[in-house]
Amino acid sequence: MTGLLDSPKTKAPKAAAPKKKRMDPDEREAHIVAEAVRFFAEQGFEGKTRDLAKRIGITQPLLYRYFPSKESLIERVYQEVYVQRWNPDWESLITDRQMPLADRLSRFYREYSRAVYDYVWVRMFVYSGLKGVDINDRYLRGIKDKVLRPICTELRHAHGLPSPNEVPIGEQELELAWGLHGSFFYRAIRRYVYNLTSAADSDVAIDNEVRVFLAGVEPVQRQLVETQAEQPAH
Template sequence: MTITSIMSRGEPIVRPRAARLAGDVRRAQIITAACQFFAENGFSGPTRDLAASIGVTQALLYRYFDSKTDLIDAVFAEVFREHWSVGALERFEASAGAPMVDRVAEVYGHMLPRMTPTATRLFFRAGLDAYAEPIYRSASKSLPLWNAMLAEWRREEGLPTLAGKPMLEGERMLMIALHNAMTMIRVREHVFRTPRWLSDADEIRQISETQDAGIRVVLRRLHAGEASERRCAIAHNPSLEAA
């Protein structure tokens, strides 16, 4: 890093200036810094402040990104490069025959450690700043796992297969509620920063037991026609409302 001196009221001000880097290296540096910057400041944070934190000019940022939206898209592309759901479906399928409580706990015990503080805060910021697209993309990555779990719960409860009766709206909400209950472990830790008294394993297990019992009750009601028509409507867009 080099030093640039300018005069202000007769006194020199020394500012750090980032060293020259190759284009792909500089772009990667900007994305890495932007992940942290937007996680801490939200997506309304000025790009000039982001540039200053790296030691480059705002104009340089826009040599690599056409707009702030383009930069935000690159940030989420980095987050999705190794999404926390990678390998989760395979783990669930490999545990076939075990109790559902154990299988759900195993899957989320694998997923939650992959939710880093920066990634967790970025997704929370996305919701607060009405930047919905990454939330939809993340949910679409989790959907195959949700389908597999729901299919197993239906099988154990003697209900129709998903091939015979597609996911109901009420079922979609059950899967989202399960996922949100699990991810709130990380939100409380990385966003709210509240004290935790249970280990990941204990908390995941407790949520698995609670959700398993409740999901079975509601599934039977949904398929028995006891729920409202709205809750039993086929979910046309099951990728919404969860990270």
């Protein structure tokens, strides 16, 4: 006689796999963009959309329903990472003559560095230059107009030099401002490309960079403005 202990065991029924939540179109689009930002930061713009789709867990045709081309996806990433991080208040901060120029520049570059320089922003910016994507050109044109020219103008005012309406700002003068701006970008490159971290307080480092710049820029700028004033008008 067969006892209960000898009877074959019945297997418990498998629990049904939980159904994946279906994203609405806006959610899906935002998810694709967020993953694309991380993907391009890691892989560069050489990364294939089929690999991106696989990483997201969707088909490539579905990705193309939201972004008809890789270029349109890159454009959306540009808007997300570069355009939306720009604070229009920074432009008025640079030109606010109620504050000392050193304080304005230090505050601007502190806020700018915190808002902009991170793993995604820096690596995508470097990759776009290597790949020939126009992110660099578009963004740097904006920096030139919204940051560098105003800095040159404010330096002239601080040093009692002619305004740009009297003597146009030349390329060599702009290079002075590029030097200041580039010093902060290089700090971000060291961290997010070379993986070199620093124990130095970043705000203090920014203040020091601004102080060094202002301590030496006046005689050089004065000479450049005088040379520019001698150039024949076009």
